[in-house]
Amino acid sequence: MSSALARYESFLIQNVSTISSLESTLRSVTWLLPGRFKDAELVSEALSASLNALSLYHDTLLTRAIESEPKYKPLLPPSLHSRFTRAWADNHARYRWTARTLELIRFVELLLEMGLRRKVTAKNRWRAIVMLEAVKVVLKFILLRITRRPSMSPPIPERDIDPESLPPPSNRSSPTLVPSSLGSSPPGTPEHLQNNHEPLPPHPLLSTPPPTNKTTVVEDFLLSKVLTTSSVRHPMSLVKPLLSPQEWIAESIYTLRPFIYVLLLSSERERKSSRPLMVSLALELLSRNLRRTPSNSSVLERQEYARRDRDLFWYLFRGSIWESWTRPKLESLADRSAQWPVLGILGALLRDWMPLIDEYYYYTST
Numbered sequence: 001m002s003s004a005l006a007r008y009e010s011f012l013i014q015n016v017s018t019i020s021s022l023e024s025t026l027r028s029v030t031w032l033l034p035g036r037f038k039d040a041e042l043v044s045e046a047l048s049a050s051l052n053a054l055s056l057y058h059d060t061l062l063t064r065a066i067e068s069e070p071k072y073k074p075l076l077p078p079s080l081h082s083r084f085t086r087a088w089a090d091n092h093a094r095y096r097w098t099a100r101t102l103e104l105i106r107f108v109e110l111l112l113e114m115g116l117r118r119k120v121t122a123k124n125r126w127r128a129i130v131m132l133e134a135v136k137v138v139l140k141f142i143l144l145r146i147t148r149r150p151s152m153s154p155p156i157p158e159r160d161i162d163p164e165s166l167p168p169p170s171n172r173s174s175p176t177l178v179p180s181s182l183g184s185s186p187p188g189t190p191e192h193l194q195n196n197h198e199p200l201p202p203h204p205l206l207s208t209p210p211p212t213n214k215t216t217v218v219e220d221f222l223l224s225k226v227l228t229t230s231s232v233r234h235p236m237s238l239v240k241p242l243l244s245p246q247e248w249i250a251e252s253i254y255t256l257r258p259f260i261y262v263l264l265l266s267s268e269r270e271r272k273s274s275r276p277l278m279v280s281l282a283l284e285l286l287s288r289n290l291r292r293t294p295s296n297s298s299v300l301e302r303q304e305y306a307r308r309d310r311d312l313f314w315y316l317f318r319g320s321i322w323e324s325w326t327r328p329k330l331e332s333l334a335d336r337s338a339q340w341p342v343l344g345i346l347g348a349l350l351r352d353w354m355p356l357i358d359e360y361y362y363y364t365s366t
Contacts, residue, residue, distance in 0.1 A: 087235035099155035110362040250290035277319030
């Protein structure tokens with residue numbers, strides 16, 4: 001088993017660019033599958049969940065290969081999010097496994113909901129969703145206790161590795177790939193000119209250019225000029241710890257908000273009212289008002305809070321807001337675009353996706 005994993009790791013490193021392109025292509029396909037045939041949304045989500053889990057495993061292998069390769073030098077420095085999450089994952093095993101478990105749950109939660117909708121009653125399906133959200137809340141509070149800082153999303157490093165910048169693992173090239181470059185030596189003298197006493201001057205397009213370090217010098221100069229306070233700060237110090245009770249309350253409300261929302265939705269009577277939506281939105285705004293205002297140097301924390309503010313957009317696809325305002329607007333847009341050649345395809349895709357928002361909670365959850 002270990003030899004098979006070693007061969008797969010070697011295959012991944014040698015073909016990382018091709019595999020990354022294949023992953024991206026398959027992810028694009030998952031957006032086009034819903035509505036094409038029966039249970040197409042289930043096939044689409046199963047493919048998406050499998051790709052996400054496989055990408056998480058690939059990221060682990062690539063990170064391990066880079067750490068063992070002293071010649072690797074990234075063209076651009078890693079993002080602040082990658083530095084922060086990777087530092088915590090490398091230094092705390094409990095953080096690493098808790099974050100990975102949380103991400104795996106997020107990968108498969110919609111797939112589980114689709115399977116439950118086909119096998120159990122609506123009441124049992126919502127019970128399972130409540131239990132799943134309870135597990136996620138426990139994992140989030142474990143991460144919060146370890147870091148004592150606002151939670152990042154995702155809690156694991158995102159892939160920021162350029163496949164083309166990876167050095168070859170060995171001198172022997174992969175048999176599955178076409179060589180990237182041809183020989184650099186100029187062609188020899190033709191036979192009918194070999195008896196000439198004076199050699200012809202080499203053509204400038206056929207001569208080997210002299211070696212130059214201009215690119216490396218320029219890159220090093222640019223990299224030296226983009227340093228900021230966040231660039232030289234220790235990765236674990238990119239986000240300041242939570243200090244005051246108000247900051248802890250704000251983060252706790254933000255963590256508990258999805259669980260409280262699902263708990264209210266689990267009641268059939270509450271699902272028909274606007275109360276779950278209003279309570280969830282009120283908790284979201286309360287957490288936003290109680291949280292601290294990060295300083296200008298706290299770039300990563302400001303980025304995280306900006307992402308949370310953008311997630312408020314998803315309330316347009318929930319509850320009474322979706323039923324009374326957003327869905328009629330989208331239906332009208334799909335009807336008007338049906339007469340246009342290209343826009344008609346987008347309108348058809350929109351109609352295929354709208355029923356999924358009605359049927360599944362995790363399509364619009366954050």
